[in-house]
Amino acid sequence: MNHLRNPFSGRLQIITPPSPELQPEATANLREALWTGIHLVYSRFMENFFNHYLTFLAETATIVVAILIVAGGIAAIALSKRKPATAGQVQVTDLRQQIEQAADRIEALRFDKKLRKAHQKNLKKVHKARKDEKCTYLLDFKGDIRASAVSALREEITAIIQVAQPDDSVLIRLESGGGMVNTYGLAAAQLLRLRAAKIHSTVLVDAVAASGGYMMAVTADRIVASPFALLGSIGVVAQIPNFHRWLQERNIDFEQFTAGKYKRTVTLFGENTDSGRAKLREELEETHAQFRDFVEQFRPQLDLEKVATGEAWLGNKALQLGLVDQLATSDEIVVEAAKKGKLLQLSYQRSKSLPQKLGLAAQQSWDKIFFH
DSSP states (O other): OEEEEOTTTOOEEEEOOOOGGGHHHHHHHHHHHHHHHHHHHHHHHHHHHHHHHHHHHHHHHHHHHHHHHHHHHHHHHHHHHHSOOOOOEEEEEEHHHHHHHHHHHHHHHHSOHHHHHHHHHHHHHHHHTOTTOOEEEEEEEEOOTTOTTHHHHHHHHHHHHHHOOTTOEEEEEEEBOOOOHHHHHHHHHHHHHHHHTTOEEEEEESSEEETHHHHHHTTSSEEEEOTTOEEEOOOOOOOOOOOHHHHHHTTOOOOOOOSSTTSOSSOSSSOOOHHHHHHHHHHHHHHHHHHHHHHHHHOTTSOHHHHTTSOEEEHHHHHHHTSOSEEOOHHHHHHHHHHHSEEEEEEEEOOOOHHHHHHHHHHHHHHHHHHO
């Protein structure tokens, strides 16, 4: 029997060793408890280690991606200042020829030799009779939040206006959910150049033409949409996060200096005021009123009290409301145009350097994070 003083309590404790016949069992229990403790300590250590390590990797990856985005943007800006933009060109594709060649390949396998010769002879007669036919030009506009495709659209429309004949027409395959008011206003103004030149235009919507996209669509003489395309959204929206309270909790001051009462109405980091919010709402209402007037100018048959509510409708309902003139896919209209005359697809292309591509990728990433 041993006398030991407990260092924590200061009291004497009497420890009685186990009897000889219980010593092997006690030793085994002690060994098991010891290994269990070691395993528990090791598991917790590894768990903490991997948690810290994964956090470190995530933070490092975030910093690296941010640096690459910023570096790409800076490189693109620097290059654009050092070197003039590479001149682009309008590429022209004969779509009717492509459609007919595909059909010819099928017919070649479908008919026997005798019928194939007769078919080819008939095609030659048809081709010879195609002199002085009217021409349809096909454009594609796929809009992002900034309506970036307007830079190509303006070049394509300029080219068409230079060569179009009185009976020529333009098809615009349009896909856009809208975006910035000023850039989509510019895109709509580009399409109005076709009206000014008295060139008939038709907008084709397979998926979506909403908000700024619909603003573009109404400038056309006709709007054709697929049955499940989304159209309308004649409204205006503004949304912005505010980090003021988050900064306050961390004792971080944000200072902003302006000249002019409404130079800045709402802000990301400052404290927003009721008067600033009211001014922003006033500006949104004014923009909405101009949007309504623009739509009414080109589609006076619409009941704006019903359709200018910010709602969007699928093709069938959009046809009932007068937002579109016909239900069909763009493919149907394109093939029909190819049967009536020449069908030329125009696409303005400009080669981009690596820094420009990086800058564009950074901009698109920013748009996806903050606007979608």
